[in-house]
Amino acid sequence: MKILLATDAYSVIVNGVITSIKNLRRELISMGHDVKILTLSSNRHSYIDYDSNVVYLGSYDISKIYPDARFSLSYTNPLIDSILTWKPDIIHTQSEFTTFSIARKIANKLDIPIIHTYHTLYEEYTHYFSPSERIGKYLAKKFTKRIYHKSTCMVVPTLKTYKVLKKYGIDENIYIVPTGLSMDKFSIKYPKEELELLKEELNLPLKSKILISVGRIGKEKNIEELINYLTKMKFKNIHLLIVGDGPYKNTLANLIKDYNLNNKITFTGLIPNDELNIYYQMADLFVSASTSETQGLTYIESLANGTPILCRDDECLEQTVINNYNGFRYNSFDEFSEKLKLILNNNGLYKNFVENAVISVNENFSSTTFANKILEIYEKYIK
Template sequence: MKILITSEWYSPVINGVVTSIINLKKELQHLGHDVRILTLSNQKKSFRQNEVTYISSLGIGKIYPGARITLSTNDKYLDELIAWQPDVIHTQCEFSTFRLAKYIAKHCGAPIIHTYHTVYEDYTHYFSPNRKWGKAMVAVFTKKVLKHATYVIAPTDKVQSLLKGYGVTQEISVIPTGIYLHQFTKKIQNRTKQQLRQQLGLSPNQRLLLFVGRLAKEKNLEEIIRYFARLNRQNLVLLIVGGGPHRHSLENYANKKNISDRVIFTGMVSPERIATYYQIGDAFVSASNSETQGLTYIEALASGLPAICREDPCLDNVIVNERNGWQYSSYEDFKEKLQWLISDKEVWQQFSKNAVESAVRNFSSTAFAQNIESIYFQAIKEHPKNHDSLPNFNQSSLNS
């Protein structure tokens, strides 16, 4: 099967959407499919690099940091993709690349499958002065975009319910995003972990709370910093891994709380090194309610790191209370659970073991790709275009 995946973001950008696409591409290729990527170039020219087509674009960072847009469909690289004749187009974003996907689908007759990654109503502060108006705009926009998709994929029940509330009438399948887990489940050598702790200036007796993710307002990191300050435990350090537009504000906030000596901002860390950061931690922490699933939560669990995170429906099948961590609802709740976790070695070890087991059982990239593949075949089967090659290239032959 020829599969075109489209996204505003792709490598070398590091975020949850890109991680999901990279893992999906790799697993679909293992299943025998021909997979190509269509994304936006970070410059005013288009080019192709191996299986990835980059379309020229312009930066619109004033709307959202790092955002880009393209307007023209008059591009030889788009013509190449049309000539390639994809059997299915899997869109991952709702803006420029979705419009390009529609253009390609119109010319080659392929169905569009769309994964809804982002809860935009949590990002209304970027484009609307009024949250209520912003949510209404998101609902109208989302419904208008998704009417062009044959199937919609939601990573959690939370997102499925949200889309139904917007009035989306397309069939919505809930498929948790899968992760290539080996790099996280593989045990890092103690020497490597000790070297990282030394580089970060950590003493042997200091315990470590870890956040990994984009530093943006919607991540609600102020709450974690505020709670951390209230704990007032001198042997506890908060390590914030990632970059983003809100970093300077967070650094100022930590300084205001007089804890800047115990809060470490690392900036961006390469994917090849991130597993070591997880494995030196004592607990993964997050206060975000803007996640559709939260891939860093799963990475943390796969690394054996128990999680203590703000209660959120998207985490109901990810963080299981009293098994691999807790979902907290208040400072008192956060303090109590953290104290129990880091003060009892046996509890921590059991939670760590449970964390790895739950991640491997529920979020492997192989199972994710197989579930996505079944949606592709169903969409092709129901689409008006006649796929003469499909009877000789089906799921049973691939999985036999």
């Protein structure tokens, strides 16, 4: 089968969507399928990476409109003609903007189905594109329905996302398929010496408990809540490590400075995805206050590395973070404080959480299972 995966972003940044696409691509290729990626380059230059079969279209930075966003006018680019000549059997889009529009044109010309995965709940990101939350949610609904009507079917990663679409009046040809991870990637366990060496390189106190937050630093990730909570708790032996980058980083840095917490919180900046495992394993606990997740791949990556989780309760995480099994979900400061102390002070409980973390991922989030379910959808719609 010839499969075109279309995405506006495809790079080394810490991003659950990109991780999902790369996992799907790898699994489909291992099954013998011919897979190409259509994406946007980081500049105005269009080119093909023949080694990885990725078509990059020249693009413009429009991050002032939406963080990290790019836009392309390459609707008549010769590289698109090369895709038409290749004649994919199906297109699977992963973004709603430039590459979705181009994919639609390709699908129409070739009369092939276009499957769309809806990764982002835009109604939870209204602060980026609307001064009014009410108007922003209305626009998100209209925009999502427009994408749906231009797609053959939609894939969503969780029941939470499905319920949002149903609220919009979208309830046909929707498939819930949780994104999977390659378990081989997490088979390496780093020795204590390497973990301590990384701590030294980051100037982290060796005797402190390390809490880690991984992902894009946006307002919707609610990292500010974690900082406020840790300030209220006045823990002496805890250090928060924030891995990633994003538009809200400077705001958080100023907050940390105001609280005089520079010796308690560290930013690492952007870390390539294939280097993240040692960071997860170095940490004692993964923490998150986000309620904007559609699935939360960084949560699954943390568990796969044997690092338990303490996170804000969210419907999409009910099958991922299981209370009193591989971590806890909290709803208030009191719960956060109580569960944090329990996890870090009860060695027996913590050891069980570490073991259960890996078991829970192996049982529920295999990338092979994920790809097989996606393939079943492809086969259903190919003529």
